[in-house]
Each structure stands twice: as C-alpha cells, then as structure tokens.
Amino acid sequence: MRAQDHRPGPHLTVSDTNEAIAFYTDVFDAVAIQRECLLDGRVLHAELAVGGHRLTVSEWYEAGMASAVESRDDVLTIERTDPESVLRRAVAAGARVEPPADPSRQVTLRDPAGLCWAVVGPQRAA
Structure with missing residues (x-):
C-alpha cells in the first residue's frame, strides 16, 4: 500500500x-477533492x-490555445493495474492513441483537452 502523496501535482x-x-x-x-x-x-x-x-485542472482560453496545447510534448504518466482497459475507456471517451516514436517507447494517448498521457502497469519488484 502506498502513502497518499499530498504534494502539489501537475497543473x-x-x-x-x-x-x-x-x-x-x-x-x-479521478476523485474531485475541491472545486471552485x-x-x-x-x-x-x-x-x-x-x-x-x-x-x-483549471480553465483558461484565448484564441489559438487549442493548437498550443496540441503542440506540447509533456507526457503525464499514470499507473493502473489494467492499462489496456484504461486505454480502451480513454479511446471510447474521445482520446486519440499516438503511436510510439520508436519501438522502445510506450504508446501514449492524447485526451480531448489535448494533453498526452502514458498509462503503465504496476512496477514489479526486482
């Protein structure tokens, strides 16, 4: 069991x-903790x-923002016990799968907001 991480995360x-x-x-x-x-x-x-x-997550919009988000190279990684299931749900909810740049890289998905995610399985103990 992991301890909860209360440090500020990505914005x-x-x-x-x-x-x-x-x-x-x-x-x-995801579970909403606070909303304004x-x-x-x-x-x-x-x-x-x-x-x-x-x-x-916050809202900010001005002309051209969508293309600026699309061009970001940041990849957020999320760990799930069944990454294939998450990937299927993401695609059904409007995400696009982006093939890896080379065979050694993992597949990423781009959510409807234009942000890139890598969904990985649990880390195995060595």
Missing part, C-alpha cells in the same frame, strides 16, 4: 474544465486525486 490548463474533469473521472477514476465554480456553473479550478496523487 493542467484546459479550455473546458467540466469536460476534462468528466474525462479524468470516467477514464482514470463561477456563478454560471463553470468550474474555474479543481483539485483531483488520481491514484494517490493530486493534480489541478
């Missing part, structure tokens, strides 16, 4: 926070727990 900037939270909840089993909403109901900022780690 993800997306154009639609509600959509991103729904994707991370459905695909990665605007009067119109949009989520401005949310802190999520994913597999014992925390991440922050």
Whole structure:
C-alpha cells in the first residue's frame, strides 16, 4: 500500500474544465477533492486525486490555445493495474492513441483537452 502523496501535482490548463474533469473521472477514476465554480456553473479550478496523487485542472482560453496545447510534448504518466482497459475507456471517451516514436517507447494517448498521457502497469519488484 502506498502513502497518499499530498504534494502539489501537475497543473493542467484546459479550455473546458467540466469536460476534462468528466474525462479524468470516467477514464482514470479521478476523485474531485475541491472545486471552485463561477456563478454560471463553470468550474474555474479543481483539485483531483488520481491514484494517490493530486493534480489541478483549471480553465483558461484565448484564441489559438487549442493548437498550443496540441503542440506540447509533456507526457503525464499514470499507473493502473489494467492499462489496456484504461486505454480502451480513454479511446471510447474521445482520446486519440499516438503511436510510439520508436519501438522502445510506450504508446501514449492524447485526451480531448489535448494533453498526452502514458498509462503503465504496476512496477514489479526486482
């Protein structure tokens, strides 16, 4: 059993926070810890727990942002006991699989917000 990691995690900037939270909840089993909403109901900022780690999702949009997110090379890695199942759920929820750059690299997926994820199985003890 792992201890919960309470350090600040990655801060993800997306154009639609509600959509991103729904994707991370459905695909990665994320749990919302905190949400800050605007009067119109949009989520401005949310802190999520994913597999014992925390991440922050916030909304920010201006012209050209979608293409800026698409061009990012950052890859977030998430560990799951059944990565193939997570990959299938991600694709069903709108993610795109990106083939590895070379045979030694793992497959990544790009979520609907344009962020790249690598889903890996549990680390085996040596």
